[in-house]
Amino acid sequence: MVENRPFLGFLTHLVLIAGVIVVAFPVYVAIIAMTHTDVTLNSGAPLLPGAELISNLIAVWTFDPPGAPPFWLMVWNSTLMALIIMVGKIAISIISAYAIVYFRFPFRTLAFWIIFITLMLPVEVRIIPTYEVVANLGMLNSYAGLTIPLIASATATFLFRQFFMTIPDEMMEAARVDGAGPLKFFRDILLPLSRTNIAALCIILFIYGWVQYLWPLLVTTREEHFTLMMGVRQMAGAQEVDPQWNLIMTAVVLAMLPPVLIVIAMQRLFVKGLVETEK
Amino acid sequence: MASITLSAVKKTYQGQVTAIHGLDLSIADGELVVLVGPSGCGKSTLLRMIAGLETITSGEVRIGDTMVNRLEPAERDIAMVFQNYALYPHMSVRQNLEYGLKNRRTPRPEIDRRVTEAARILEIEPFLDRKPRQLSGGQRQRVAMGRAIVRQPKAFLFDEPLSNLDAKLRGQMRVEIRRLQRTLGTTSVYVTHDQLEAMTMADKLVVMNGGRIEQVGRPLEVYSRPASLFVAGFMGSPGMNLIPAPALAGIAGGLPDSVGPACGTIGIRPEDVALTAPDRPHLRLDAVLDAVELVGSESLVYAHVAGLDSEVVLRTPGIHAGEPGQTLGLHIAHADLHCFDAESGRRLAS
Ligand SMILES: Nc1ncnc2c1ncn2[C@@H]1O[C@H](COP(=O)(O)OP(=O)(O)OP(=O)(O)O)[C@@H](O)[C@H]1O
Numbered sequence: 001m002v003e004n005r006p007f008l009g010f011l012t013h014l015v016l017i018a019g020v021i022v023v024a025f026p027v028y029v030a031i032i033a034m035t036h037t038d039v040t041l042n043s044g045a046p047l048l049p050g051a052e053l054i055s056n057l058i059a060v061w062t063f064d065p066p067g068a069p070p071f072w073l074m075v076w077n078s079t080l081m082a083l084i085i086m087v088g089k090i091a092i093s094i095i096s097a098y099a100i101v102y103f104r105f106p107f108r109t110l111a112f113w114i115i116f117i118t119l120m121l122p123v124e125v126r127i128i129p130t131y132e133v134v135a136n137l138g139m140l141n142s143y144a145g146l147t148i149p150l151i152a153s154a155t156a157t158f159l160f161r162q163f164f165m166t167i168p169d170e171m172m173e174a175a176r177v178d179g180a181g182p183l184k185f186f187r188d189i190l191l192p193l194s195r196t197n198i199a200a201l202c203i204i205l206f207i208y209g210w211v212q213y214l215w216p217l218l219v220t221t222r223e224e225h226f227t228l229m230m231g232v233r234q235m236a237g238a239q240e241v242d243p244q245w246n247l248i249m250t251a252v253v254l255a256m257l258p259p260v261l262i263v264i265a266m267q268r269l270f271v272k273g274l275v276e277t278e279k
Numbered sequence: 280m281a282s283i284t285l286s287a288v289k290k291t292y293q294g295q296v297t298a299i300h301g302l303d304l305s306i307a308d309g310e311l312v313v314l315v316g317p318s319g320c321g322k323s324t325l326l327r328m329i330a331g332l333e334t335i336t337s338g339e340v341r342i343g344d345t346m347v348n349r350l351e352p353a354e355r356d357i358a359m360v361f362q363n364y365a366l367y368p369h370m371s372v373r374q375n376l377e378y379g380l381k382n383r384r385t386p387r388p389e390i391d392r393r394v395t396e397a398a399r400i401l402e403i404e405p406f407l408d409r410k411p412r413q414l415s416g417g418q419r420q421r422v423a424m425g426r427a428i429v430r431q432p433k434a435f436l437f438d439e440p441l442s443n444l445d446a447k448l449r450g451q452m453r454v455e456i457r458r459l460q461r462t463l464g465t466t467s468v469y470v471t472h473d474q475l476e477a478m479t480m481a482d483k484l485v486v487m488n489g490g491r492i493e494q495v496g497r498p499l500e501v502y503s504r505p506a507s508l509f510v511a512g513f514m515g516s517p518g519m520n521l522i523p524a525p526a527l528a529g530i531a532g533g534l535p536d537s538v539g540p541a542c543g544t545i546g547i548r549p550e551d552v553a554l555t556a557p558d559r560p561h562l563r564l565d566a567v568l569d570a571v572e573l574v575g576s577e578s579l580v581y582a583h584v585a586g587l588d589s590e591v592v593l594r595t596p597g598i599h600a601g602e603p604g605q606t607l608g609l610h611i612a613h614a615d616l617h618c619f620d621a622e623s624g625r626r627l628a629s
């Protein structure tokens with residue numbers, strides 16, 4: 001398979017390029033659609049850019065599609081949800097990993113295994129009982145209902161646990177001799193050492209929260225709590241009027257942007273953390 | 280400054296492994312005590328119990344006049360130097376030195392004064408703003424020392440602090456730590472594997488084995504009058520030749536009167552075996568040379584004696600020119616025979 005035959009090389013490239021086109025074409029169409037008016041779009045999908053990009057980008061913020069809340073509100077909801085999930089998950093998992101690694105308490109191993117088992121039970125698997133609990137607690141249509149069930153996270157706990165176990169015990173002992181209690185040790189030593197792990201998790205968890213679709217669809221029935229991912233679908237599905245494809249596509253492209261931006265922004269910290277190990 | 284007293288101190292891990300069996304030791308104010316012993320004999324455990332990093336199963340540890348059994352390490356006012364240094368990697372050298380002082384709410388000018396002073400003594404001023412990873416092993420070791428001395432604690436506890444350094448640097452740091460400790464006059468407990476460190480640094484040497492103390496004494500005293508078979512074999516490199524007394528008597532044609540009937544084993548230091556007859560009363564053994572190790576300044580000669588199970592090692596100055604198979608006459612002065620009890624293995628007074 002590693003022979004260097006020109007025809008084979010040509011063929012493999014052809015397949016690759018075809019693959020890229022299949023994946024990238026819809027994105028391209030969406031981006032092109034951002035630059036046209038709704039009138040143009042309702043008569044067919046153009047393949048060359050138009051002149052309406054700026055006006056669409058301005059109009060989308062006040063865009064209030066039928067069946068969904070205004071675009072800006074959905075952006076706000078999605079951002080808030082993703083941030084709460086990100087911060088909540090990191091906070092809870094770093095604290096529980098700290099407890100599991102550094103403290104001896106009864107049923108410590110049991111606690112660890114229970115956390116471990118939840119790895120096998122993502123929201124999709126336990127969606128009905130979770131819905132039941134959230135509904136009984138009166139958390140439907142609230143940010144709490146949107147985020148709390150997604151916060152409890154075994155993966156991040158696991159990651160921090162693995163990392164903490166690579167820190168030599170002497171570090172903790174040196175801190176104890178230096179007069180640092182459990183909280184000071186956590187704040188002054190563990191947190192700064194975990195910086196790069198936290199950054200990496202921020203990226204993963206923000207995107208995880210941002211792309212949630214099924215759970216928000218289930219727990220929100222009132223428009224003011226709709227998130228972008230579910231809202232975009234509602235916009236396209238509106239019945240009575242012609243959909244405003246130019247604004248819908250602008251919303252779609254903007255919805256793709258935050259994950260891309262956060263990866264680009266955090267990447268430098270990421271690489272820095274990989275290059276200079278601090279252990 | 281304080282003395283440290285251990286009385287009937289015992290450590291059992293998880294109710295099963297007993298690492299320290301009821302041990303008594305007193306360390307005078309300003310003294311440097313070295314703990315030596317084979318791997319796993321409980322040196323680190325004992326040190327960590329003094330530090331407060333390990334709970335004390337029973338018995339009492341006192342630092343100065345205070346019973347410290349229930350005190351946290353920081354409250355015991357000790358400083359510890361770890362084998363792998365355990366510097367905080369994300370802090371600069373200066374922050375590493377300051378951390379313990381800040382936690383004790385030492386006033387800022389005092390912190391600065393002490394850090395400057397410690398940096399001067401240890402010659403680490405040029406590195407104060409570097410991170411530990413930008414330092415060499417020897418420099419890290421100095422920073423670890425600095426972190427201990429800025430605190431001006433009642434005692435320094437060292438757990439094999441030099442074992443990650445190369446031989447030359449180790450020799451240098453050994454002298455330096457010893458000098459520093461003398462200057463500061465801080466009571467110190469020093470754990471090591473290294474015979475040279477043990478012999479040269481200690482005011483008082485404690486030889487441990489299997490969680491018990493075998494012997495306590497000044498280094499030369501321990502070396503020249505080992506209290507038990509274990510100490511005889513452990514101290515010195517190589518340790519004493521240990522030969523069953525009856526076998527030796529048979530070969531040498533009788534033993535001097537100073538060797539009593541209770542003597543089960545005779546110990547002989549390698550340097551006490553001479554190849555030429557001394558003008559003191561001595562034993563003579565005929566041996567066959569097996570191998571020679573040339574160290575440069577001295578030679579270690581391994582030989583076997585017909586009728587003895589184990590080889591005899593002897594140390595002779597300079598370079599010994601000899602071929603395997605050559606016959607040798609071994610001469611041991613009567614006064615250099617160490618006698619150990621047949622049953623208990625303890626030294627018999629002589
Ligand atoms: N956390 C622990 N749990 C159970 N047993 C332990 C624990 N720590 C040490 N031990 C046991 O206690 C004994 C003494 O260990 P210690 O670390 O004090 O030895 P050491 O003399 O310092 O050895 P070394 O010279 O190799 O450092 C050993 O038999 C060891 O297996």
Ligand SMILES: [Mg+2]
Nearest residue numbers: 322323324438
């Ligand atoms: Mg040890």
